[in-house]
Amino acid sequence: MTRDAIKDLILEIIEDIDEDADFDTLESDKPLRDQLDLDSMDFLDIVMELRKRHKLQIPEEDYPELATLDSCVNYLDPLLKDA
Amino acid sequence: MPVSFSKASLENKYDVIIIGSGLGGLTSANRLAYCGYKVLLLEYHTQLGGLATWFKRKGHIFDVSLHGFPYGMVKTCKKYWNKEIMNSIVQLKKIVFDNPQFHLETTFDRLDFTEKLNKQFKIPASTIDAFFSRVAGMNFYDDQSMTTRELFEEFFPGRSDVHRLLMEPISYANGSTLDDPAITYGIVFSNFMNKGVFTFEGGTDKLIGMMTDELEKNGVTICTSAKVDRVVIDSGIVRGVEVQGKTIECGSVVSNSGITNTIYNLAGKDAFSDEFMAKADKIRVNNSSCQVYMGIKKEDKIDDIGDLLFTSTAPEFDSSELCDFTTRSKTFSVYYPKTRPGHDRYTIVASMNSNFADWDNLSEEEYKKEKQNLIDRALVDLDRYLPGAKEKMDWVEAATPKTFNRYTLHTQGTSFGTKFEGLDISRKIFKEVSGLFHVGSVGIIMSGWLGAINYGVIVSNDVDAYMRSIA
Numbered sequence: 001m002t003r004d005a006i007k008d009l010i011l012e013i014i015e016d017i018d019e020d021a022d023f024d025t026l027e028s029d030k031p032l033r034d035q036l037d038l039d040s041m042d043f044l045d046i047v048m049e050l051r052k053r054h055k056l057q058i059p060e061e062d063y064p065e066l067a068t069l070d071s072c073v074n075y076l077d078p079l080l081k082d083a
Numbered sequence: 084m085p086v087s088f089s090k091a092s093l094e095n096k097y098d099v100i101i102i103g104s105g106l107g108g109l110t111s112a113n114r115l116a117y118c119g120y121k122v123l124l125l126e127y128h129t130q131l132g133g134l135a136t137w138f139k140r141k142g143h144i145f146d147v148s149l150h151g152f153p154y155g156m157v158k159t160c161k162k163y164w165n166k167e168i169m170n171s172i173v174q175l176k177k178i179v180f181d182n183p184q185f186h187l188e189t190t191f192d193r194l195d196f197t198e199k200l201n202k203q204f205k206i207p208a209s210t211i212d213a214f215f216s217r218v219a220g221m222n223f224y225d226d227q228s229m230t231t232r233e234l235f236e237e238f239f240p241g242r243s244d245v246h247r248l249l250m251e252p253i254s255y256a257n258g259s260t261l262d263d264p265a266i267t268y269g270i271v272f273s274n275f276m277n278k279g280v281f282t283f284e285g286g287t288d289k290l291i292g293m294m295t296d297e298l299e300k301n302g303v304t305i306c307t308s309a310k311v312d313r314v315v316i317d318s319g320i321v322r323g324v325e326v327q328g329k330t331i332e333c334g335s336v337v338s339n340s341g342i343t344n345t346i347y348n349l350a351g352k353d354a355f356s357d358e359f360m361a362k363a364d365k366i367r368v369n370n371s372s373c374q375v376y377m378g379i380k381k382e383d384k385i386d387d388i389g390d391l392l393f394t395s396t397a398p399e400f401d402s403s404e405l406c407d408f409t410t411r412s413k414t415f416s417v418y419y420p421k422t423r424p425g426h427d428r429y430t431i432v433a434s435m436n437s438n439f440a441d442w443d444n445l446s447e448e449e450y451k452k453e454k455q456n457l458i459d460r461a462l463v464d465l466d467r468y469l470p471g472a473k474e475k476m477d478w479v480e481a482a483t484p485k486t487f488n489r490y491t492l493h494t495q496g497t498s499f500g501t502k503f504e505g506l507d508i509s510r511k512i513f514k515e516v517s518g519l520f521h522v523g524s525v526g527i528i529m530s531g532w533l534g535a536i537n538y539g540v541i542v543s544n545d546v547d548a549y550m551r552s553i554a
């Protein structure tokens with residue numbers, strides 16, 4: 001998966017969680033949590049969705065890696081290379 | 084339709100078996116079905132819902148635990164159940180406090196509390212703001228050495244009236260006291276202060292009915308009258324459960340039975356390490372409850388005195404007074420026809436916190452007498468708000484900690500699970516016995532309707548990760 005595709009995947013998952021999420025003003029290096037009104041349950045949903053769709057196991061200690069869109073892509077890039 | 088265990092034709096093996104259909108168990112079942120697992124849900128009772136329950140008498144429908152939950156339920160129901168369930172959530176706008184220290188009516192949100200604290204209690208706006216920011220920033224993994232009492236003393240020293248306003252509702256909501264960790268207070272209080280108190284229009288029966296439909300749509304097999312006697316564990320790995328002498332195999336078990344029941348009765352303490360058991364032995368359960376259910380005759384009406392009334396004639400707030408056998412503190416939940424549109428009846432439920440031990444040691448005769456005394460006290464107290472209401476009633480009945488214990492099997496009839504230490508044990512149980520998970524009220528923060536549902540999601544994530552790791 002390309003970095004852009006990973007980015008789209010994350011945004012698609014977030015859109016499923018919150019259909020009113022506004023991506024137009026999203027800054028990819030700032031915490032998603034502050035910009036999109038996501039709470040810790042929403043991050044758990046992202047983890048579960050990634051496991052469901054791509055069989056990815058993200059250990060709890062790695063959850064902070066999902067903080068910003070950029071950090072998500074950086075973290076997932078090696079894991080989804082062959083996806 | 085859920086079928087009774089003795090009439091069910093079950094398969095020999097499921098991916099996941101859920102023991103208990105409280106809100107935590109129901110939600111785990113739904114999430115795991117969504118993840119693609121073959122799920123069997125086994126409930127001891129004839130009705131699903133656990134403490135989220137109701138019963139019918141003489142044309143009345145009484146709700147047991149529908150007094151109010153935070154706004155967070157809207158998002159949670161939308162994400163983990165469905166939009167129809169979400170759309171039935173409505174606000175309770177009139178919350179009343181009446182005690183010797185103050186009387187007020189509030190929407191129970193940050194804006195209105197700020198105003199009340201400032202104008203009525205004369206607390207400086209900056210202090211109120213600082214308090215709200217502090218509690219809003221609390222996380223469950225933060226340091227838990229500070230107690231709620233210390234938190235209140237820091238912001239509102241010597242102001243027992245303010246402490247009462249802030250604590251009384253939360254003590255009723257989850258059984259916590261001033262001596263519990265401040266973070267448990269902060270998390271639950273902030274949830275409520277977000278937008279106020281909400282309820283489920285249509286009543287508990289409608290909610291559980293909608294959840295049952297959703298589960299069946301998602302392929303969950305549901306059995307009632309199915310008391311699980313034992314979780315079958317072999318070489319540290321879950322193999323299945325035993326019900327009425329029959330073993331059903333599975334990859335994982337999610338127990339929605341109380342955490343203490345799960346450890347001591349279902350798995351058995353031999354399944355765990357000494358280190359784990361040393362911690363488990365220290366788990367304290369929360370208090371239980373007493374309730375008095377009052378039904379108004381079909382042709383009669385009562386005035387709007389508010390949706391939820393926190394009442395007390397005790398001079399000051401005291402966590403232990405709230406649990407006294409003859410406590411002077413109780414809440415009244417008033418259900419107007421708007422609760423169940425179309426049903427058009429009025430009911431009132433008085434709720435008190437209560438200790439199991441006080442009721443457990445009574446002879447049958449004393450128990451009956453004390454139950455009547457409990458009813459009489461509730462009627463006297465209610466008369467202050469609804470004079471003459473007693474004459475309009477055609478049904479009055481009481482429940483005690485013994486009732487809650489019999490109904491849910493929970494240790495000491497606990498209404499709100501365990502104190503804070505239970506959370507860690509519940510979260511780690513699968514590290515002791517592979518494939519054994521616990522869901523349900525623990526740690527104060529994971530209790531209540533919202534807490535139990537969200538915890539159901541959190542635990543499903545652990546189960547899914549485990550199931551995939553062994554696949």
Ligand SMILES: Cc1cc2nc3c(=O)[nH]c(=O)nc-3n(C[C@H](O)[C@H](O)[C@H](O)COP(=O)(O)OP(=O)(O)OC[C@H]3O[C@@H](n4cnc5c(N)ncnc54)[C@H](O)[C@@H]3O)c2cc1C
Nearest residue numbers: 103105107127133134148150151311340498523524531532
């Ligand atoms: C009087 C009262 C008032 C409340 N008011 C509110 C309120 O207004 N708002 C709010 O948010 N919360 C309220 N609560 C709390 C809320 O109801 C609970 O926290 C929540 O419903 C608990 O869900 P749970 O998942 O922990 O399971 P529980 O509801 O505790 O259910 C556990 C289920 O497991 C079943 N079970 C146990 N052992 C076995 C076994 N061996 N085999 C098969 N089945 C088994 C039981 O029969 C039960 O159905 C109230 C609670 C009480 C008691």
